Amino acid sequence: MNMMLEMLFGEALWRIWSKLVVAMLRLYGVQVGNGFFIKGHLLLKLRGKRKNIIIGDNVSVFGELDLRNRENGTIILCDSVVVDGPCRLVAAREAVVEIGEGSALTPYLLLNAGADVRIGKGTIIGPRASINASEHVFQRNTPVRQSGYEHKAITIGNDCWLAANVSVVKGVTIADGSVVGANAVVTKDTVPYSVNAGVPARQIGERR
Template sequence: MYQKLYFNKYGYDNVIKKTAEFCLTDNAILEIGSNCTIQDYAFFQLTKPKPHLTIGDNVTIGRHNMITVKSRMSIGSNTIIGGYVQIIDHNHQFKKSTIIRLQQAEIQHTTIGEDCWIGAGAKILCGVTIEKGVVIGANAVVTHDIPAYSIVAGVPAKIIGVRG
């Protein structure tokens, strides 16, 4: 239960496996609703400048997930995230005029709506909004916004259907 210490808001009946890891900067805000499950070896990294992660109710975050936040990220209620998924709200710049390791991060809000299913191994990149009811296929790389109830797959992810 030591994981409760990392949360600014903590609902009830959550299951957080003891191998889940939380690396939070001093000003991080981490909020979780109720009836959520965070599986083994999920890794959360909230780093400066102003990280704020909100997880809704009835969310399942699978094994070996990596969620990194520098600004604002939200995961809507009733969303299921398979194993080995990466969700990131930032990217490194790569201008020719400066060596890469000295360049600032590009930071954009990343949002996952309610009632979504994210398949194993998917990658959700910075600045993406995934609307309500979206299904993301295994190993998809989501680089752009996804409209409600779409089914996407591939690299980069493309709409292959709509939930019926």
């Protein structure tokens, strides 16, 4: 049915849908700017404050975007962010997830924030990336599920590109202009405008 309607009405159908979604979000208490466009579905699983979900101007969503918060977790999509879903963003405790202006999130991103995760302007996060600011504690004499978590902030700078299947662990800063190659696991800070690859990731070159 949706395909039939799209064939008949084209982009106009999704613009009407977008206006309905904005109206529902604002009634629900989510902050949404002007020019929001969604060609897909927005899932909200909010056990924290609804006002802590903030969507800027001219944000576009293609596919499915799953937003979740707990406690005082905050998720901010800055102006002109593009989401090519499905993607899941989770903010818990006092964590702030901030996706910078003009950045792009691609399919199957999983971002889990028990501490702040901040992504700068104009950055691309490639498909199936995992960005995790929380990690299970694993003590020998205590089951992992009962051992709790450690949380450390992650920063990803401006004009970065994380390619497919990249994993970023807690406490890492990816400097402005960094490129991280496919399948890399980033366990330590990068150098500005460096090219990084491997498990664990290491610098293999620089942008020219």
